[in-house]
Amino acid sequence: MKKFLNMAYWIVLVFYSYLLVDTVFLARDVRRSINIVPFDMISEQGFTINVWGNVLMFIPLGVYFADNMKQFRFWKVLGGIIGTSLAIEVLQYIFKCGASDIDDLILNTIGGLLGMSIYLLLKSISKSKEQVHIAISILSIIVGVPVILLVIIIFAYNH
Template structure:
């Protein structure tokens, strides 16, 4: 029982770190300070009508990253909100994505886009499916939660290290040319 409480506490801590990182990445675009107003206030309410264009090509990577960044939310929702229906969990993914998009609009950071909300919600759903698959593989919720915590802890340490190196411009792959 004591071991199970430690597992639950670790899951909660990792979930909080994930949420902080999620909002920092989406809302603040890796900045520590609020960026200056850049007149980027834009809303797109037509799904997939205005994909991100880079060098004249559609940046599918941006759309894929919007899915990928929400996969952990689906996994955490599976663990932390077991009693919730799938519909309620989908609403959580939608709501967190909507909050991010509204904050982007209010803070005048980036564009608010319904496509992002759709992709983020899809990412949460994929994470929930992954969680259910892990649960079936282990056939024991405590063991599956411990496995997920090991993966999440490793991923969290890696993510924090990469974000830190990016922030101090020491990751040679992404180093900016001066």
């Protein structure tokens, strides 16, 4: 059972990584823009799908970063989340594939912090790191498999 859960964990993690790259780089118009005014996009657009999407797409990142550390360190996980988000924004600007926006960095960090909070909640109710990993593996299956199926259906429908 542990082998199955571990395999499912890594399959969902790889698919999540693919989906993140596809969403922030491949599914974008060719354009280059930058916004360095905090909360400008949020105040202009309100809480749209774009705002919620930035938060939701980074929740798994916070969970996976925290879970894959040998020993949990808040600042290292936070640095990884911010660093990943910042790298995405810089690469979007360099490769002209979307808008580089400080609000995205803020929202992605909030999502990552929510993911880290989920990890810490699981850690507080579990007896060992292994139990936390098993719980995250099960959550990966519960959330990841339907998302994978939905993406496959959407892809098949559009092609």
